Amino acid sequence: MKIKTILFSASIMLAGLSAKSQDFKKTEDIKAIKSMCGCYEVQFNFTETFSYSKDSLYKKSPVKHETALEWVELLEDQPNKISLQHLLITGKTEESIVKHWRQDWLFENTNFYNFNKETTWNFNQKKPKEVKGQWTQKVYQVDDSPRYEGTATWIHADGRHYWENTTDAPLPRREHTIRNDYNILKRTNVQETTATGWIHDQDNSKLIRKDSEKDVLLAQEKGHDVYTKVEDSKCILAQNYWKKNNAIWKKVRDQWEIIFLKNRTLSLEKKVDNQFLFMKLFELKPDATREDVNKIIDSYIVK
Template sequence: MKRIILLILVTGFATIGYSQDKKSQDIKAIKSMCGCYEVKFNFAETFKYSKDTLNYKPSKTKHDYGLEWVELVEDQPNKIVMQHLLIVNDQTIIKHWRQDWMFENTNFYDFYKDTSWKFKKLPSNAVKGQWTQKVYQVDDSPRYEGTATWSHYDGRHVWENTTDAPLPRREHTVRNDYNVLKRTNVHEITAFGWIHDQDNDKIVRADNTPDVLLAQEKGHDVYTKVDDSKCKAAQNWWKENNQLWKKVRDKWETVFAQNKNLNLEKTVNKQPLFMTLFDLKPDTSKEEINTIIDSYIIK
């Protein structure tokens, strides 16, 4: 009997040890996406399903290049926050997307369509050992999020998830014939940096009707690590502006903590939220920031 109890205890400790080792591998993979990168953005529309075969115009194949700094903003055992900053012409900094990684997260804001998100809570056993990637717009409003397990095998480190998202910025100014991008995102850590691979469905969604698949596209973004000194301008910019954006993040956290559906205005006074926030000075008060963000939330 004692041998059986001992075996159970040893097996249990081995499982716990393996779990902690696995989580450490996950954290190492996630944090390895930080730093300075030369990025190649590649997108091509692959298949079209529009019934309007005469007038349908697919998006042009896109190849863009950039230099990007990924700042480690928050580093906790169950939450890692990383801010992307684009560097244009060596000195001009554009606050880009943000990604938060949360371990065994159960609260989700699922993108529905247009400018609306639906709150969803999953049971804890559905996200056991998984990491949620929460991706935010340049103004730190929600974009998309999904949960999956990091896999480490044959020297590869991969995370894959499929979730709904708004139109990307490269599309929403030129396309109005679909309103949901169902994204299959694959993040893979490589010897030279990391790859963000995408297989996306362009979907038309309306209330109480089945989704309509309009087209599909392939995305392949390659992040090649370079010396951090090449991104010095972004590092300096973040030192000057990080407190402003912390106030913005803090306000959004109070909104998300309400755990209810979220609907946003596209513009207020003919201006989108990101333009309003980008005009603010670093010492803007949290009261002013809160008022601005509240004005874009549809009650």
């Protein structure tokens, strides 16, 4: 009886230690995610590394080196959800602010919208054991429609803090304006915090996807975006812009959330009235009604 009691006590103690370890690990994860907030000078670097086209006239995308100033706003800060809104500063007035991409981080999330092709995202569910201890990064377009998402474990080892995942995505804006010979960008994303900010490293595959056929690899690409932290005061224009416009974009996010909660495959119209969705939403005034927002978004949902 004494042996059983000792074993039982030991198992309780080990369970307690394991829970504390998991809590500490999650705290480190949250610290890494939230450290991406603030004002950053950003270097965007992309180059096509290998091509596999059989076309002798195939032309690579040009090498891209660009710099920008970007504010990353902490939208939501909950135990199992952290939301970060990126705002691009392109000039010296508030009119130059561009609402950029958004990244939501969800702890042990099981619901996914996986990009298929064109403008369709397939809804999928994972089992809780498949995502235990993991964070899903959900990335949204400038109009808060889905872009890509994936789940993985944040790693804190050897002085490094990083998260890595591979997932399918639409073509980025820098590509879809100049390329139409592929329709999937399979992205391997690594987001790593550093002493001076953070890095978004990418190893991407440009794929051609057709129904009932095997994906064809057209080319590979390297991306290396470096976010260097600077004084928050350098991004005051973006901060002021967001104070004035946050309410309207909250209405946009709320409507998308209603759509996502339907948990079914989502397809969008490319254009309505010859306009992309972001164009119509960017035209809205800060005091636009929820009904105005909902009507615009719903018009792009393929029923």
